Amino acid sequence: MQSSVYGKGTPETTVHDAFGNVAREFPDRAAVVSSDRTVTYAELAAESRRIAGHLVGLGVRPGSIVPVVARRSPELAAALLGILMAGGAYGVLDARWPASRTARLLHDMRSPVVLTDASGAARLDGAGIDHTTFDALRGTTSGTRQVDLPEVSPDSCATLFWTSGSTGSPKAVMSPHRATTRLFTPHGFMDFGERPVMIHAAAVAWDAFSLELWSMLLNGGTAVTHQDDLLLPPAIRTYVRDAGATHLFLTPSLFDVIAGGDIDCLRGLRAVLLGGDRPSPASCAKFLDAHPDIELYNGYGPVESCVFATVHRITEDDTQRASGIPAGLPVPGTELHVVRDGTTVPRGETGEIAIGGSGLALGYLNAPAQTSAAFRNVSTTGADPEEVPVYLTGDLGRLDDSGVLHFAGRKDTQIKISGHRIEPAEIESAIHALGSARSVALPIPDRSGTPRIILFAEKPAEVITEREAQERLRETLPAYMVPAKVHFVSSMPLLENTKINKRELSARFGYSS
Structure with a gap:
């Protein structure tokens, strides 16, 4: 069978339960930091529970999808945890998106409540859409009685990610709790070390947002929120110096800009993670030469498998490969196949990359035809052939003799711009x-x-x-x-x-x- 499975048997849990375990262990540690506020784990846990109780009172139930129109902030982290504790799933919409696009996506989610920060409220006020602000939640939940919160399965939907649609409309990918916790609970895809600090700068509707936030909150780390739209070298240098930043995620296009300009701004980090597109071997070589003590990773994975399906620590030898930087080995709880005509192919042969395992999405919201077309069963070969459920990525690749995935392009017209799938x-x-x-x-x-x-x-x-x-x-x-x-x-x-x-x-x- 041409697949690899890592981390099977690791106990699955929900995002908010995993966070609760960390909050009890490190109550006084900084969880989320912004330019004007530091929120500890204990404070974030208490605020999240108050929000959850109020959301239950507003009609949020297991299976509800709650839209959130907001920018990165400690308040956003509390709202998302509150939604999950109430049994719902969150779908974060960028407050900068056109009002017509936002209105269409809100309609698709059919939620009993829409949450916003100040920027989101301004956007929805202009479109005449009812909403509840974070400030209103804070004001009405304090002092209310405790509400019994529901039990939530790790298989339940936790978040919606939006990706460009081939039919001309965005698709909402429904990702379960287990897809996130498989990555960031103990024995995840990498060791973040003691008291990690991640720069939190990804677009809120992108799965890199989950990487930056949940990798910290499920590991006792600190997410340092970046307020501006663009993350530039002076800000990176400031976060490393003043906030003790240890980890940073970059798209390869931004990494190229930094590698070609102010590469010294990365000094002091423990690790840089790349994802969303193919890294440039030349930029990787320049980085490794300048910062031999900083770990450099390449992550591959569509949002249908939540953040990363494979990860590879980049070495100097990788920058000389004719096939480019490897995509890597499967992350925990992930099955990786290379298929042709619905059947796995031998290692070394190129075919379509198919992904299974606990990171697999539940499908697309309100799109059964698109779901059935992309989420299929494939037949494995070998001594024990079987039918396994997978997401067919549309990406081409091959597995080498060690089971490492090498990306080989697209089989359709889909493109990547600055990490966004279009x-x-x-x-x-x-x-x-x-x-x-x-x-x-x-x-x-x-x-x-x-x-x-x-x-x-x-x-x-x-x-x-x-x-x-x-x-x-x-x-x-x-x-x-x-x-x-x-x-x-x-x-x-x-x-x-x-x-x-x-x-x-x-x-x-x-x-x-």
Whole structure:
């Protein structure tokens, strides 16, 4: 059987129960720190329980999905734990997203309550959507009677992650408690060491947010929240010096910028974790040369397997591999297969990467057809063949003789920009809504080699300029999906099979393909 399973037999638990164990062991330790506030584990546990009691009173029950429109903060951490304690699952929406997108996702969640911070409240007030603020929760829960909280199974949904949809609409991935706790409870995918401190800067709707927050709160560490949208070298240096930061997650694109500029800002960290795209061997080599005492990891995994499915500690030898930096070995509780036509292939052969185990998502919210297409059974080969449930990633890869995964690209049109998984169809659907009959979104690197989205579209019937089209797209798409450039064409160049000739389009506007 071409699979590897690590950590089976490790007791499964819920996120909030695992947090509660840590809070009882380290009540006075800093859990979440912001620029103006430090919250201890004891304070966070008490606040979370008060919020949970109030949410039960508002109708949150096991199976409820509670939207949260907010930015990173200690208050957000308390709200998320409160939702989990009440038996619900949380879906965090970025307060910067366009109001129309937020409204659509809120409708899909069908929640009895919507929680917000000040930035989220401003967004929803403008859209006329009812909500309850963190401040209101704090004011009404203090002094209320204790409420019995429900027992929650580790198999229950804990969080929703949003990923771009091939049908033109975002998909909500339902991730269970066990998917998170398999990574961050004892015997997880890495040893964070004594009193780790993680810089908490990931986008709230992304699974890297879970990595930064729960890796700390389930291990007795401290999450230091970054307030600004971008994490730049001066801030990293300050967090290491003033907050004692030990761990940092970076997308490979940001890592490239830092490696090519102020690489010294990382000095003092224990470990840097990369994920969301393929790391540059040149940047990794430069980092290892500059910081031989800092651990460098590459993590691979779609949100359907929560944060990481495989992890590899990068060595100097890896930077010389013709196949690039390895994706690594499976993390605890994860089964890894390489399949073709629904059956596993021998090691060394390339096929589609399929992921199973306790990290597997429960499917997509309100999307049974998409769920059944992506979550399937595959047949293993070998002495004990069996049918195993997996998520078919659409990624290509191979397992070497040691069981290490090597990534080999995509089998479809999906692209990665700054760690975000993007379906071009969602961007193309947005320009079609403006009246364009035909379009294609392509990832085209700039002069530094960094990929960016370029959109080619037949001009909409209504008279708008390319720049106006780009601004209109900002009203419906999150910032990371807005094309860097829009080009109008009178008609699309086609191949003999009537598909759009992407190479000719790129060349017409001076892009190398």
